């Protein structure tokens with residue numbers, strides 16, 4: 001038997017990580033009907049602990065998300081484990097049957113009433129074949145990190161193969177640290193990592209060659225530079241112990257920092273036609289991000305975005321802040337639409 005049609009909601013949040021849950025919290029507390037669709041693969045899943053998050057420093061990522069889900073549930077937000085595989089704007093008058101704050105949203109999708117103000121309405125299909133409808137979308141699908149193609153690197157990701165000195169640098173302070181280059185931004189990374197330890201090696205991995213200025217900077221801070229490709233990581237007793245270059249000796253190290261390329265969920269981002277920006281970091285192409293204004297609004301009316309889908313640099317605190325702000329602005333846009341719809345209803349019902 002086919003599933004019963006799903007009740008349309010005010011807002012669908014695509015992605016239930018830090019940014020999505022934070023947006024859902026703002027919206028749930030504003031008495032909006034909210035459904036979060038979450039595929040359950042947050043970017044930091046392999047990390048044992050999240051750091052640099054005030055009042056929650058050192059908490060496991062899974063515990064943060066469990067607490068977030070509990071919090072949004074208090075305000076009636078539904079969190080559904082599902083992957084959105086297609087999303088699009090649909091042309092449906094969307095004000096019939098709503099009564100403002102606290103409405104359950106029932107009756108508006110497909111209402112087709114005369115005199116209704118047109119506002120954006122969206123349909124999102126999930127991998128299980130179901131279709132969800134909403135008046136607004138928050139895209140918080142995060143990003144996927146593409147690592148350099150070095151055997152063994154991915155398996156250590158989030159443990160001793162690290163992406164960010166602010167998130168995990170303190171934990172490896174004074175250890176033997178390496179930076180695996182993907183391009184020129186590695187010089188900046190090596191100098192940041194040097195703040196944490198006096199034992200830092202930059203492996204160029206044939207991704208770039210430091211110029212004279214960069215070499216002088218690195219030498220001044222005592223950062224060793226090892227040219228040539230890296231072919232493997234050395235792991236002993238489930239811990240990184242070295243990096244293996246194609247030529248030369250193994251570089252002993254306890255942790256390696258590596259830049260990644262940001263890959264977005266094309267089905268959602270491109271399906272909705274969201275404008276994206278190519279990301280250049282210190283002369284290196286590092287992927288793309290959804291373009292948003294200061295409120296998180298995207299190029300498509302009715303769609304907001306927050307968190308890593310708008311840029312890989314947003315750590316948890318920034319993603320939570322962006323989600324919260326986007327949620328508030330989505331609610332404000334619904335308030336505006338509700339006022340317009342209420343005024344239109346008064347005009348059409350006047351004798």
Ligand SMILES: Cc1cc2nc3c(=O)[nH]c(=O)nc-3n(C[C@H](O)[C@H](O)[C@H](O)COP(=O)(O)OP(=O)(O)OC[C@H]3O[C@@H](n4cnc5c(N)ncnc54)[C@H](O)[C@@H]3O)c2cc1C
Pocket residue numbers: 014015016017018019020037038039040041042043044045046047049050051052053082083084085140141142143145157158163167168265268306307308309314315316317319
């Ligand atoms: C290894 C690692 C460790 C990190 N450690 C820290 C740290 O210690 N401190 C810190 O501040 N930051 C840390 N970060 C950064 C942190 O992971 C991000 O700031 C945070 O995950 C961004 O939240 P987000 O909600 O934008 O994305 P995510 O947390 O990645 O959440 C996105 C969610 O959307 C889901 N999704 C994707 N596509 C779809 C779809 N089509 N339909 C439905 N759901 C979908 C995903 O499965 C995921 O659950 C770390 C990052 C990495 C890579």
